[in-house]
Amino acid sequence: MSESTPAPSPAFVQQLNFHARDASNEAAALQAAVSLGLFEHLPEAGTAEPASLAALVKQVGGASRGVRAVVEPLVALGFIHLEDGRGYVLPPATAAFLRDAAFVAGLREARRWWHVLALLPQAVRGGAPVTWDGVEWDLLGAYRALFLAPPPSFPNAEARDFHDRFARNPARTLALVASAELGVLARLVQGASPLDVLAREVDAVPEALAVLLGTLAAMGIAQEREGGWGLTEAAGRALDAQSLPYFQRALPATLAYWEALGHLDEAVREQRFRLDLREPETARRIYQENASRISSIFASHLRLSRQAAALVRKMRPLAEARVLDVGTGSGVWGAAFGLADPSSHVTYLDSPHVLDAVRPHLAKLKLEARSRLWAGDCLSVDYGESCFDVILLPQIIPALPPAELPGFFARLARALKPGGLLLISGYLLTDRRDGPLDALYFSLRRYVTNEGDVLSLPEFRALLAPVGLTEARGFDMPIQQVVIAHRGDVAWADAASSG
Ligand SMILES: C[S@@+](CC[C@H](N)C(=O)[O-])C[C@H]1O[C@@H](n2cnc3c(N)ncnc32)[C@H](O)[C@@H]1O
Incomplete structure (x- = not known):
């Protein structure tokens, strides 16, 4: 202009x-x-x-x-x-x-x-x-x-x-x-x-x-x-x-x-879906297009994810932190945690064809040496026990079948070290699930493609508490919201939370 x-x-x-x-x-x-x-x-x-x-x-x-x-x-x-x-x-x-x-x-x-x-x-x-x-x-x-x-x-x-x-x-x-x-x-x-x-x-x-x-x-x-x-x-x-x-x-x-x-x-x-993202070929096409679209707005998203990394750093140091970014897409969330401390190490998990979109970003940001690309299905890989200090779930929950979430969160909670944090980002619905409208429209698109759901904070708490992540709060960020959860062994930052 x-x-x-x-x-x-x-x-x-x-x-x-x-x-x-x-x-x-x-x-x-x-x-x-x-x-x-x-x-x-x-x-x-x-x-x-x-x-x-x-x-x-x-x-x-x-x-x-x-x-x-x-x-x-x-x-x-x-x-x-x-x-x-x-x-x-x-x-x-x-x-x-x-x-x-x-x-x-x-x-x-x-x-x-x-x-x-x-x-x-x-x-x-x-x-x-x-x-x-x-x-x-x-x-x-x-x-x-x-x-x-x-x-x-x-x-x-x-x-x-x-x-x-x-x-x-x-x-x-x-x-x-x-x-x-x-x-x-x-x-x-x-x-x-x-x-x-x-x-x-x-x-x-x-x-x-x-x-x-x-x-x-x-x-x-x-x-x-x-x-x-x-x-x-x-x-x-x-x-x-x-x-x-x-x-x-x-x-x-x-x-x-x-x-x-x-x-x-x-x-x-009839539960018949004309654009079914549970079909591997359709998912491949749509997610690949999505990754390239997200890549094109990498810089503006990085500002958001770096803000979230700064919030996490107020709660716990990131020196030597092992970070896992699940459903990484362009890698923009993991990269923010790679940049947040020169000794952190980030694992980027997504399907193999999506990871191709991550490599150029890591090269440009000089993060390759402290990165691991992990190709796999996040619902079936073995996350191990006490392996990560921070686990990121950026905009991935709505892509997953709701019935899988209890088992998924149980495996992630097991993989978190003591003092570890789970960070979920994306849309968060009101407690009554009556807004915001753009989140409900996003949720509708997930439904017609046979994907997952958009949840409210009480719904997240109901999933996280049974796996030991008894403390969860929502934080307003530009564009997206963030939910941070832990076992009650980390002090909350002063930043105003939304619930
Ligand atoms: C909406 S994108 C979000 C990308 C990125 N996290 C961001 O916030 O920009 C969702 C990502 O989750 C990945 N994904 C979906 N289902 C997955 C699964 N079962 N295992 C691994 N990755 C998956 C997709 O390939 C896609 O890259």
Whole structure:
């Protein structure tokens, strides 16, 4: 960003990132709730006893974890209420719009378009209806109705919000995906041009491209001026040639989850996962892509992990410390502990193809001599007894099957020396599991890929205490949270903990 360019608006950037990523998780939860008939089993507040999770699971006919993955974001959004210790109810505003048959029919119609939306690049290139599931769909017509026509009327303000998140957000996400894929955003960042010039450059039919640009205009990203189509002032401040590749990086990942998110209802009912990370080949592909993406933000993550290493050093010295980094990815957490003391030694554990991404970082940081790369499955390797002073679990718990966690923590606790610390980093849910929203969306993605769960501090304590790690506290860090646990034989640092 040049010095003369005003700073981007945080709210605009946040909105842009939301549409690139989490809007799809949120819409998938809303759509699955409707197609599973979940709302039909929830009483309006004050009219009957709240429905317990167990009762909902029985009525929906699915897996408990799946029903929870759908319900929890809806509680965080306020469309469902959780009455402490009793269960779930519909607030009056939700109950009111769900009683409106025309509104519900509109939702069901919007739901039919989920998979078709992914064909938007094809529609913009060809300017014709697209074929999906043997049927022709006027996808550009659907975009016109959603973004270029006057809005329909809604039963109440909450209904308008629900519909926006349910039907328009997925279409906004795919508008961004298509704009990135066709090179429209890259072209707009360079400056304004007339529609026909732009259409020629991105190889699209002008009338179809006009629909995409109109959608971007409705999103506050593009606008038509005298010189043709360009970025709005707000978008121009948020996106330039440097920041655009970072922004666009989230989009292929969103698309990779699209089919699985569209089948969330099926995953809940049948435990069938369209993107199953327990299948070795799928895991290999996704984790390898993930490692290279994480590598690209190594420097900013290293600032975070070094902050956590500094917190640990306040609690115990790291001289001669043996550190184990489980599920190391790019190695960014282990490296922070390697850098924290010149005599520490770090073991980096991950699958062999991921460890390839670690080597260049260790070389650059001159940590190779004090490092060991350990290729293995963290659920089956032998950690030994009293071998490590610090064990790191950075963003790995949500990748592991919940049923494996008690045995996993028991083996790790056995491997910790006296005075040892276990450090878990990543998202931490509130004690009620009703937020933060981005953690619940992250958890939903783990569910649709048949991975693990995101936990709250009480849930971690319930797993750690039985294996002797009786003391556990949460600490707020930038971007992620950290849980530190020990046997009660280490004094806590003064740093403010979050619980
Ligand atoms: C979300 S990444 C986190 C990477 C890194 N710790 C960080 O915080 O940036 C999860 C990592 O756990 C690894 N992983 C997942 N399951 C594993 C298993 N069973 N054994 C070893 N590593 C595993 C993946 O290969 C991936 O690199």
